[in-house]
Amino acid sequence: MSNLFDLLVAGLATGAIYALVAVGFTLLWQTSQTINFAQGEFVMLPAFLMLAAMHAGAPFWLAIILGILLSMILLGLAFKLLLVDPMMRHGVLPLAIATMALAIGIKESVKQFFSAEASPFPSIVPTGDISILGHAVSLQSIGVLVVAIVAVFGLTALLNRTSLGHQMQAAAQNPTVARIIGVPVERMILLTFLINAFLVALASLLITPIYLAKFSSGEVLGQAAFIAAIVGGFNQVRGAIAGGLLIGVLDNLAAAYVSTQYRAAVPMIFLIAVILFRPQGLMGRAEERTV
Amino acid sequence: MSGFAKPLKIALGLAVIAGLIIVPMNFNRYGLFILSQWAVMSIAAMGLNLTLGYAGQVSLAQGAFVGIGAYAAAIMTTHGWPLPAAIVVAIMLSFAVGWVLGYPALRVQHHYLAFVTLAFSTLAFLVFRNESWLTGGIYGISNIPRPHFFGIATNKPLPFYYVCLGSLAIVSLAVWWLIRSPWGRAFMALRENPLRAQSLGVDTRRYTLMAFAIGSALGGVAGALYAPLTQYIDPVPFNLSLSLDLLMMVIVGGAGFYFGPFLGAMIAVLLPEWLRFTEGYYLMIYAVAVMGLLIWSPTGILGILDRYLAERRTKAASALRAVAKSRLETAQ
Numbered sequence: 356m357s358n359l360f361d362l363l364v365a366g367l368a369t370g371a372i373y374a375l376v377a378v379g380f381t382l383l384w385q386t387s388q389t390i391n392f393a394q395g396e397f398v399m400l401p402a403f404l405m406l407a408a409m410h411a412g413a414p415f416w417l418a419i420i421l422g423i424l425l426s427m428i429l430l431g432l433a434f435k436l437l438l439v440d441p442m443m444r445h446g447v448l449p450l451a452i453a454t455m456a457l458a459i460g461i462k463e464s465v466k467q468f469f470s471a472e473a474s475p476f477p478s479i480v481p482t483g484d485i486s487i488l489g490h491a492v493s494l495q496s497i498g499v500l501v502v503a504i505v506a507v508f509g510l511t512a513l514l515n516r517t518s519l520g521h522q523m524q525a526a527a528q529n530p531t532v533a534r535i536i537g538v539p540v541e542r543m544i545l546l547t548f549l550i551n552a553f554l555v556a557l558a559s560l561l562i563t564p565i566y567l568a569k570f571s572s573g574e575v576l577g578q579a580a581f582i583a584a585i586v587g588g589f590n591q592v593r594g595a596i597a598g599g600l601l602i603g604v605l606d607n608l609a610a611a612y613v614s615t616q617y618r619a620a621v622p623m624i625f626l627i628a629v630i631l632f633r634p635q636g637l638m639g640r641a642e643e644r645t646v
Numbered sequence: 647m648s649g650f651a652k653p654l655k656i657a658l659g660l661a662v663i664a665g666l667i668i669v670p671m672n673f674n675r676y677g678l679f680i681l682s683q684w685a686v687m688s689i690a691a692m693g694l695n696l697t698l699g700y701a702g703q704v705s706l707a708q709g710a711f712v713g714i715g716a717y718a719a720a721i722m723t724t725h726g727w728p729l730p731a732a733i734v735v736a737i738m739l740s741f742a743v744g745w746v747l748g749y750p751a752l753r754v755q756h757h758y759l760a761f762v763t764l765a766f767s768t769l770a771f772l773v774f775r776n777e778s779w780l781t782g783g784i785y786g787i788s789n790i791p792r793p794h795f796f797g798i799a800t801n802k803p804l805p806f807y808y809v810c811l812g813s814l815a816i817v818s819l820a821v822w823w824l825i826r827s828p829w830g831r832a833f834m835a836l837r838e839n840p841l842r843a844q845s846l847g848v849d850t851r852r853y854t855l856m857a858f859a860i861g862s863a864l865g866g867v868a869g870a871l872y873a874p875l876t877q878y879i880d881p882v883p884f885n886l887s888l889s890l891d892l893l894m895m896v897i898v899g900g901a902g903f904y905f906g907p908f909l910g911a912m913i914a915v916l917l918p919e920w921l922r923f924t925e926g927y928y929l930m931i932y933a934v935a936v937m938g939l940l941i942w943s944p945t946g947i948l949g950i951l952d953r954y955l956a957e958r959r960t961k962a963a964s965a966l967r968a969v970a971k972s973r974l975e976t977a978q
Contacts, residue, residue, distance in 0.1 A: 390757050392890075441941045447756065448704065449944035452897045453937050455890050460933030467926045574886075578768070585761055616776040623765040627750070630762050634754045 360490050362607045368496035370603020371503030375558040376580035377587070377595035378507065379551035385527040385590055386547045389439055390451045393458035394555070395577020401426040401559035402476055402568040403465050415477055423556040431552030435545060458573065465570040478564035499561045506557055507596055510550070514592065523547065579606070582626045588639025597638055663815075670807060678803040679875070684915045685810035686871045689817050691895040691907035693864025698893070699901035700825060701857030702837030703751050707763035708892045710770035711740045711862040713884030715869025717774060720787040720879050729793035729874060736870035737863045744862025748855035767889050774881035786880030790873050810871055817864060824860070825904065833857055837902070898936055900948030909947055 376398055383389040391397070405422035413421060438457060442450040480498030484491040514520035525533040526543035534540050558576075566572055579602055587598025602622050609621035629637065670681055694708040715736035722732040750762040774781050781787070792800045793809070800806040824830050832853045835843035844850045873879050891914055899910025917935075921928035943950045 390760075438937060438941070442944065445940075445944035449897065449940050451757070451760070452894060453940045455894060456933045456936035456940070460930055460937070463926075463929040463933065467930065578764075578886075581761060581764075585758070589757075617772060620769055620772050623768050626765045627762055630754055630758050631750055634758055 358611070360488075361492070362611055363604060364490075364492050364496050364500075366604035366607035367600060368499045368503075368603070369562075369606065370583075370600035371500050371507075372558050372562045372599075373576075373579045373583045373603050374596045374599025375503050375506060375554050375561075376576060377583040377599045378510065378592055379554040380580055380584045381589060381592060381595045382527075382547045383551055384584075386523070386544045387439060387443065388447055388450075390447060390454070391551075392451055392454040392577070393461060393573075394580055395573030395575070396458045396461040397426075397430050397552070397555040397573070398559050398562065398576050398580075399568075399570065399573035400430065400461055400465065401556040402563040403469050403570075404429075405560070406474060406476065406568060407469070419479075419560060422560075423553060426556040426559075427549050427552040429552075430555060431549040432545070434552075435548040439548075458577070462570050462573065469570070471570060473567040473569040476563040476568045479560060480564075495565065499565075502557070502561055506554065510554075511592060519546075579603075579622070582622050585636060586626060586629050588636030591636070591639050594636050594638035598636070601637075666811060667808075671804065673804075675803050678807045680915060680919055682803070682807045682810040682875050684911050685807075685814040686868050686875060687892070687895065687911040687915055688814055688908050689871070690865050690868035691892055691899070691911050692817060692821055693861040693868070694892050695861075695896050695899075695901060695907045696821065696824070696833070696864070697857050697861030698896055699903070699906060700830065700837060701833040701854065701861075703748075703854065703857055704756060704760045705747075705763045705858070705861065706760050706886070706889045706893060707747060707767045707770070708861070708865045709884055709886065709888030709890075710767045711744065711865030712869040712872060712888060712892075713770055713774055713881070714740050714743060715866030716873040716879050716884065717781055717787075717869075718866070719870035719873040720790045721780065723791050723793075723874065724787060724789065729870070733867060733870045736866040740866030740869075741859045741863040744865075745855050745859040747862065748858030751854050751858060752851060764886065764889075767886050771881055771885050774884060781881070784880060786878060787873075788878045790877045790879065792874045792877070806875065810875065813867065813871055817867060821864075822904065829853070829856070834902075894936060898939060898946050900946030900952075903946070903948040903952070906946060906948050913947075 376394060379397075380391060380394050383391055401422045404425045405418045408418035408421045409415065434457075438453055439450065442453055478495060478498075479502075480495050483494050485494055485497070486492070512520075514524060522533070522538045523543045523546060525536070525538050526540040527547075530540050533543075562576070563572075580599070583598035583602045584595045585598070586601060587596065588594025602625075605622055605625060606618065610618040613621055666681075670678055673681070690708055690712050693711070694705060697703050697705050697708075715733075718736040718739055719729065719732040722735060723729055747763065747766055751759050754762065775784060777783070778785070792806050794800070795809070798805065800809050825833070832843070832848045835846065835848050836850060836853055836857065840850055869884075872883075895910030895914045896907060897910070898913055899906035899908065917932060918928050921931055924931060939947065943953070945952070
């Protein structure tokens with residue numbers, strides 16, 4: 356039983372990070388029909404930006420701020436203006452392919468300009484264990500979970516409670532009507548790109564101390580986030596959160612109880628089952644079919 | 647115009663074919679390997695072009711079918727079977743698996759289908775890696791023999807290049823015939839508008855499954871050639887990135903254009919070699935080039951050509967119209 360408890364906590368911690376990444380993914384899809392195949396690389400890059408700042412002599416806190424700002428400029432603003440905007444009118448598939456190329460570009464640039472080796476990354480949470488209900492739980496797991504939950508609650512509060520959030524939702528659900536009632540749709544779309552960049556930078560900050568900074572670490576993360584977003588519901592922020600937590604827990608339980616060899620297969624089979632029997636996702640709305 | 651263009655096209659085609667046969671004769675080992683690889687990847691990309699470009703079904707699993715074909719050929723030929731028998735088995739196996747993979751396509755479309763096929767790709771990779779009693783696991787299968795044809799051994803790089811080229815020729819002819827047959831037209835109807843296709847009496851169920859199965863079978867053929875080409879296989883080349891690469895080949899060349907896969911495979915296989923002088927930067931340059939191309943022309947390289955030709959035709963037509971109009975005016 357104690358084992359199960361530990362697995363659940365660790366699973367929720369990784370799941371919370373998947374949720375952060377998946378939420379950004381669904382936000383981009385909702386506002387601009389962008390499937391970002393580079394989302395995993397978007398998580399990998401900010402850690403290297405922060406490391407680069409530290410190598411240049413900045414203290415850790417300053418490096419974090421610089422890393423987040425830079426990733427909002429590069430992965431939010433530049434990504435939207437240079438790639439998504441010119442490709443938007445061509446439809447979903449060419450843009451999806453372009454983001455695949457972007458993923459290759461980011462990965463190779465980091466490998467070439469930084470290092471092909473994994474680099475250690477300082478943790479924002481102190482290492483060590485605390486005791487909860489008689490179980491030793493790593494502070495890192497707790498910290499990751501808390502930061503991710505705060506970020507996600509902050510985001511949902513922004514979306515549901517503020518007028519800015521309502522404008523963003525209106526822009527996502529029906530751009531034409533939103534424009535008529537005076538919502539600055541373009542600015543709202545840009546805002547979602549900036550929020551996505553912020554979320555991936557945060558995820559990067561949380562996950563890199565655990566798995567090291569490595570140019571190839573985006574692949575696994577990106578896939579996990581896609582699965583989380585689809586399982587939960589592609590068009591729902593709360594679906595992405597639930598999907599993220601679910602995949603995190605499932606992944607950890609599969610490693611312990613199924614087999615380490617086929618650990619990666621369990622979320623995949625789950626994904627196929629969900630798509631086949633409930634394509635809109637566990638918490639999603641069905642999208643109407645366009646003819 | 648067209649009376650002049652057709653012989654020109656045939657002459658150009660013959661020149662390319664002759665070039666592909668004659669020029670490599672004095673290539674070194676490595677050059678022949680790269681060209682053979684181009685032929686093999688063209689076959690796989692052609693299969694995906696049928697599924698995606700003609701029938702409009704997004705698949706991120708073509709790399710897995712190349713893997714299935716490669717393992718089928720490797721396992722059979724190392725156990726003493728001839729390569730042609732292995733190719734037949736690879737075709738049947740990947741056709742059957744592709745057919746089954748087509749079922750999700752009946753229920754979901756677009757990005758959902760992309761993710762189902764992506765999941766399948768990952769599952770296939772796990773099977774290649776973990777079922778070591780069959781696939782050799784991470785150690786793979788080595789000493790894959792190259793075939794004998796009519797007493798001629800193809801161990802040397804040049805004869806085996808001709809095996810790959812010959813297979814490419816056969817597959818090209820088969821695909822050429824297929825897309826001009828009623829089947830090809832049904833595929834295109836499926837791509838343009840599935841509901842309308844259905845109302846016109848196209849059995850969309852059957853053709854969706856067929857598009858997947860035939861496309862996958864060609865992936866299997868490519869794999870069955872890839873195994874004797876490299877003479878050693880392990881799971882790594884058949885991971886998700888091969889599927890993504892093949893998808894990029896099809897889109898960059900021009901999805902739905904017959905010659906798209908040839909061009910796409912050429913760019914994906916040869917461009918890194920030409921950019922070798924840039925050392926570690928070539929994949930970066932490749933990535934930027936792909937993005938730039940897609941921004942400029944989302945229908946790929948052949949899309950640019952197509953647009954240019956269409957423009958010329960419109961211009962020629964309007965010139966003719968102007969002439970006719972002025973004649974009418976002078977007659978009046």
